[in-house]
Amino acid sequence: MTTSYKVLIIGAGPIGIACALECKKNNWDYVVLEKGALTNSLFNYPKNMTFFSTSEKLEIDDIPFISNNPKPNRDEALEYYRRVATSNTLNIHLYEEVKSIKKRGEYFEVSSSKATYQVDKVVIASGFYDIPQLLKVPGESLEKVTHYYNEAHPYAMQDVVVVGASNSSVDAALEIWRKGGKVTMVIRGSEIGERVKYWVRPDIINRIKEGSITAYYHSEVVNITAKDVTIRTPKGEISFSNDFVVALTGYRPNFKFLTDAGINLSDDKAQLPEYDPETMETNVLGLYLAGVICGGTETHKWFIENSRIHAQLIADHIKKK
Template sequence: MLDILIIGGGPIGLACGLAAQKAGLSFVIVEKGTLVNSLYNYPSTMTFFSTSEKLEIGGVPFVTTHTKPNRADALEYYRRVALSNTLPLHLFEEVTEVKPINKHYKVTTNKAVYEAKYVIVSTGFYDVAVNLDIPGEHLPKVKHYYQDPAFFTLQKVIVVGSSNSAIDVALETYRKGAEVTLVVRGSEISDRVKYWVRPDIINRIKEGSIKAYFNANLKAIRETEADIETPEGTITIPNDFVMAMTGYKPNFIFLKNIGIALSDDDRFIPQYNKDTMETNLPGMYLAGVVCGGMDTHLWFIENSRIHADMILSDIITKREESK
């Protein structure tokens, strides 16, 4: 039997593994995709808001020549951390069931069955997109994830949203020759947009290089056009692609199925002890951005790295008390 099973092979899952390894406990990290799967699916041109030292885990230095590391830097750093520490990673293995059995847990995946005294859930929030819930959303031209701006050269692109991801898509596709229309639900570009990017998008809108509709909503999507509801009325514009950068959310169905309690409001915040990260289920912990529910802006790699040490401290205390 394992001491700990960690669900999620992102940066915080790896941090939990490093903390468990340091404590001399047996563990396995199970990840349904590739290593740091969410970061792998970030745009190829993505640059982090934070400096590299704020993304470090387990005391391993993150060395890069960039002031702010990019996606490639981060993928290489976390790969080296995982391999140099020989972390027991089971990639492309999805957890399908977690059941309590005699004060420990039985964890079933698509490949194996494990038993562990403790379970850490560090599944992030990037795998489930927030839908628009409008006609035509499921057409192939509608995308919630974005990789390379060159794909959209000479295309008419609608970008929905005003956060970092939406603004990056709008600016990068525009600079690759796309005709970009930005649809923003609020009255202005979000103040959470990276400080060196926000002036750029504001100036592109002012000069007319990017058309923006504020206090607006995308209402319907068809093969060659789309409807936008604006304060002046509904307009229809030609369209080739819709980039619905409407955000992402934790896999609440998975959390509910394994028994983690969620708040009754529309934020769906998981129940956990803020001092130990233990959930309503004894011996099951949450780590990383999954802790925020729909408030996905609360937790990042930078401020949730501490969860690993908090959890392991509580597990070690429990083990000592049991002796």
């Protein structure tokens, strides 16, 4: 059976929720489809994560976000967005994955894991957190290797390699070390990332300087086995014993999903999707993008704070049309 709506939103993260609020204010018949839990990406963030942004910059639709801290943590954000969704009785279908989007003349046919929908407009606000950037080395499929970090306790008293020098890598390295893990960082560049939170960056630099955490710069993992890891350094390859590899090398959007829907991507490394920044409409008329997915592989350019406005831009354009 096919169900009809005016607007279908893919992704129930903060920006997808913001889009749903705009639909409700305009009395549009809409539905939000989310393949996981509500705000699934935030749910999968590390348990002790603190946002770079202050709470007021994470607010949507001028709904106050009250935090007990100068910068809110993961649990506070989950509570805030959950209350926004439930108190506004937003029409959100969780654990329903969208499989395809097909333009059928004046409408779209959207197929999910549970139903088929006929809709006038589609908004893709699915983020980028579901597909990790792989190391592409032997042994990456071993159970000891993960591309997501949740908490430090499982790594206590273990030899852990943390790959990367971004916020997530630094947070993981410091937490694991403080919980009794032996941490070795493997960093492709020459230093800890410049975008690492300003109150954390000095901490990791000092831990490396004092020798509490070992760091190999200009280096990369080349092989992983059940008992050890081999890395390539400026001085040659070295191997050492290892229990776990936490490879936090970034994530990327599902580009195939976008291109299958007809969205053009730039042919450079950024793979930027084609859209009008004033309306958020893509080259496929009636199909919009919202949130971090707009940045292609440059996932650091868009975040909640600066993409909240996308929901209003999309709503304004739909009203005009």
